[in-house]
Amino acid sequence: MPSTVIVGAGPAGVRAAETLVQAGIRPTVIDEASISGGQIYRRPPSVFRRDPNALYGFEAKRAGDQHRTFDNLRDQVDYWPNAAVWSAQGRTLSVVTETGPKELRWDRLILATGAMDRVVPFAGWTLPGVYTLGGAQVALKYQACAIGEHPVFIGTGPLLYLAAYQYAAAGVDVRAVLDTAPFAAKCRALPGLMSGGRTFLKGLYYVLRLRARGIQLAAGIRPVAVNPGPDGTVSGVVWHDRRGREKRTACDALAAGFGLRSETQLADLCGVSFVFDPVQRQWLPSQDGEGRADIEGVYLAGDGAAVKGADAAELSGARAAHALLYDLGRAESARELKALNRRLARSERFRRSLEAGAFPFPADLAAGAADDLMICRCEAVTAGELRKSVCELKATELNRAKAFTRLGMGRCQGRVCGPAAAEILAESLGVPLEAVGRLRGQAPVKPVPMTAFLDGAVS
Amino acid sequence: MGLAGHSQGQLRRVAATDRPRIAFTLDGALLEALEGDTILTAILTNSRYLRRFEFNGEPRAGFCLMGACQDCWVRQSDGMALRACTTLIESGMTLLTRGADGG
Ligand SMILES: Cc1cc2nc3c(=O)[nH]c(=O)nc-3n(C[C@H](O)[C@H](O)[C@H](O)COP(=O)(O)OP(=O)(O)OC[C@H]3O[C@@H](n4cnc5c(N)ncnc54)[C@H](O)[C@@H]3O)c2cc1C
Ligand code: FES
Numbered sequence: 001m002p003s004t005v006i007v008g009a010g011p012a013g014v015r016a017a018e019t020l021v022q023a024g025i026r027p028t029v030i031d032e033a034s035i036s037g038g039q040i041y042r043r044p045p046s047v048f049r050r051d052p053n054a055l056y057g058f059e060a061k062r063a064g065d066q067h068r069t070f071d072n073l074r075d076q077v078d079y080w081p082n083a084a085v086w087s088a089q090g091r092t093l094s095v096v097t098e099t100g101p102k103e104l105r106w107d108r109l110i111l112a113t114g115a116m117d118r119v120v121p122f123a124g125w126t127l128p129g130v131y132t133l134g135g136a137q138v139a140l141k142y143q144a145c146a147i148g149e150h151p152v153f154i155g156t157g158p159l160l161y162l163a164a165y166q167y168a169a170a171g172v173d174v175r176a177v178l179d180t181a182p183f184a185a186k187c188r189a190l191p192g193l194m195s196g197g198r199t200f201l202k203g204l205y206y207v208l209r210l211r212a213r214g215i216q217l218a219a220g221i222r223p224v225a226v227n228p229g230p231d232g233t234v235s236g237v238v239w240h241d242r243r244g245r246e247k248r249t250a251c252d253a254l255a256a257g258f259g260l261r262s263e264t265q266l267a268d269l270c271g272v273s274f275v276f277d278p279v280q281r282q283w284l285p286s287q288d289g290e291g292r293a294d295i296e297g298v299y300l301a302g303d304g305a306a307v308k309g310a311d312a313a314e315l316s317g318a319r320a321a322h323a324l325l326y327d328l329g330r331a332e333s334a335r336e337l338k339a340l341n342r343r344l345a346r347s348e349r350f351r352r353s354l355e356a357g358a359f360p361f362p363a364d365l366a367a368g369a370a371d372d373l374m375i376c377r378c379e380a381v382t383a384g385e386l387r388k389s390v391c392e393l394k395a396t397e398l399n400r401a402k403a404f405t406r407l408g409m410g411r412c413q414g415r416v417c418g419p420a421a422a423e424i425l426a427e428s429l430g431v432p433l434e435a436v437g438r439l440r441g442q443a444p445v446k447p448v449p450m451t452a453f454l455d456g457a458v459s
Numbered sequence: 460m461g462l463a464g465h466s467q468g469q470l471r472r473v474a475a476t477d478r479p480r481i482a483f484t485l486d487g488a489l490l491e492a493l494e495g496d497t498i499l500t501a502i503l504t505n506s507r508y509l510r511r512f513e514f515n516g517e518p519r520a521g522f523c524l525m526g527a528c529q530d531c532w533v534r535q536s537d538g539m540a541l542r543a544c545t546t547l548i549e550s551g552m553t554l555l556t557r558g559a560d561g562g
Contacts, residue, residue, distance in 0.1 A: 047478050048495050049475065054474065117523065126517065128507055134524075136524075143470075143496065143497060145471060146470065147470060377528070377530060412528045415527050416527070
């Protein structure tokens, strides 16, 4: 029987699986997490007894629906939890599983690998107690923990206010929410934002609730530095307000996030070609508008294809599955594809006003990193060393700079430093961002325990 | 600047503390965690950092908490490297904050 594989059991992967099962296909679903849900609907380990309303707020119903959908599919899919795909070669995936390394052949592959925070380094960002915004949410949803007693939320994007609200609602003393996007940008984006309807209203609600709690909200700010206390952990953050005045906020933890970046390494290893997306400022795997990549049998869905949020991820998950079914000769899927595309197009205007309008990425902040600032936290490469690779070694694109400096060669594979490094390189060279290219995906895309090599499964 | 009254650890529990207790050791010290904690949670509810950075010895306490940044690898006394944010703690684990290179 031909093998159909889905990587990722978040909103996109779950809807893809459901759609395939309904059409009589039994897919293999692989996810690194121990339980389905993905990032937004992440579930705590089973010994936690938590009220879904406390965990997911407005999203509780949707989360429950997602979890039930997948749990009900369990007999109709081959589910591999706790399994990380670390390489893709030809039509074979290499996977580390609980029971050891495995190779899995696929005839059709849906990549629904999601996204992670887009990181902008600033002084002190490697101190213990500084976490990504997504990390702050994971701590809360997956472990019922706050990243500190008195956190500050800094960066930009809708998740900034959502996460701060979730912390405040959990009883945590949120010290401030500091947004690099100017207030005026939000006003200008308002007409587009209103097209988001319910989603927009939820965002507004979070902001109003934070205000009502007396939490300081500031827009148009610039992070300056995280200050260490005597024990080397976070004691406060220094920032500039919109008029450039220096401010200090005492805190014991910082959640920092500047939007999301798609997790694209597996598409890269599969040989899919990439196109530059100016809104997301990232090279993304190219697709035909129905989720088909330009490698036969590969389909893309969810935030891993382009960051569009959870609701769109569900739709694009179903769309990728229908494209796959259509390609297998199931004519009925054509109608579904049309309907799904109409719904996705509607959410597109809202997405654009969010990403490019209300919460623009502070590219200048990333590009302007001080020479002594560590950009790559795996290999300790500074912005200065990166710039030197341009001046002295004539690196003109990211992979050359990587070879010279080791930036992006560490264990995170450039997931953390990649976006900022691209901005710095482009600025030093005086070229547009797309001209510096992208860090090419390289196996292992996730670290492989040495035992996988010793067992001889990996050559 | 600075805040008075830090709790011992970096992370603070906000709910679901009714889980069974588990004992483990960190650098030889006997500590307590709750069933369902990741190794990262178990360590950081007791301590302000997880490990020291190979290049300059500065303390690190993880970053992404979702298995992406790889900044949270610790070692077991038997030498096995573990990614703290995605591995659940088990009773009797003997963890070390030094010398994990991620395998
Ligand atoms: C930490 C975090 C928190 C978020 N919280 C919210 C929120 O509260 N509200 C909101 O509207 N949006 C949130 N988002 C945005 C979020 O990306 C989308 O809302 C939604 O989760 C996207 O769904 P998805 O299915 O595309 O990807 P995801 O939900 O990210 O799911 C992708 C899945 O793929 C798996 N995976 C990836 N690579 C591999 C691999 N190599 N091997 C095996 N498995 C792999 C991952 O483990 C993951 O479970 C959050 C994003 C992040 C990163
Ligand atoms: S904290 Fe990032 S991988 Fe564990």
